[in-house]
Amino acid sequence: MQIYEKSVNHFFVYAPDYDVERTFECGQCFRFEKNSDSTFPCEYSGVAHGRYMQFATDTDKNLHIIGAPRDEIDSIWLHYLGLDRDYDKIKKQILKDFDNHEFVAAAIKQTGGLRILSQERFETLCSFILSQNNNIPRIKKLVEALCEKYGRQIKTSQGVRYAFPSPKELAKAEISDLEKMKMGYRARYIKNAAAAVASGDFDLAALTPDNAEEMLMSLLGVGKKVAACIRLFAVGDYASFPVDVWVGRIIETRFGGKLDFSKTGAYGGVAQQYLFCYERELAAE
């Protein structure tokens, strides 16, 4: 992939099929917001890997990566953005695995520009623990509150931002403090997870597609669905197929009440995101 330099810490690649808006609005990531005052047609900004980053598309179908030096483009950001995957191939395989299902095809047609991000494991673990029985705006508020209280400050041209706290930083939190941040019963889950990771009892680096579900579900507050999200969004297991309330409804209304999960394929998780995103967009109309 050809990488062009625009200015210091500002690079871009030609990515005609990349939909920045759907990628950051489809509920996989809770720390990026649209910049309505951008000079680009579409721009999102937020913090990942301890850096304040901006991702934007221009009218020539380029994807701009703003905020990191050249060496990180290859080592971090192309992977983070999902640009190291062949989505033409992935979509073809999904259509095959779902036997050209009409609703799947429609979902790909409308939302096929979205990409699965490869996010940091600890942040993803905590974010999806907070996601349970909760709504996306409130999840974002809780994650942001965690960062402001326990994360490292990042000074940017847009003001001060905060990194997601490290396991050790978050392990310092008291349950009572977390409850004051309105996490409710999830406070002790966060405390427990941070302590387990910080102490080394739980090794996030050891997660693989084979062991991730069992390992993650051993943590308090992590069930099948949250584990599936972490596998998909942070372990890189694209076969992981989270079933939430939306996907449950999709199975009921679009798949006649049942979906054979042994046949959703190696990219079932990507398909799940297309379906999730598409159904939500239909509902928003």
Place this chain on the structure above:
DNA sequence: GTTCAGGTCCGAT
């Protein structure tokens, strides 16, 4: 007042 939100836990069958 009730329901719902990218669910999970826990105790009872």
Place this chain on the structure above:
DNA sequence: ATCGGACCTGAA
């Protein structure tokens, strides 16, 4: 192994 009720919080 499966099932139902409870659960913090806040917006609609």
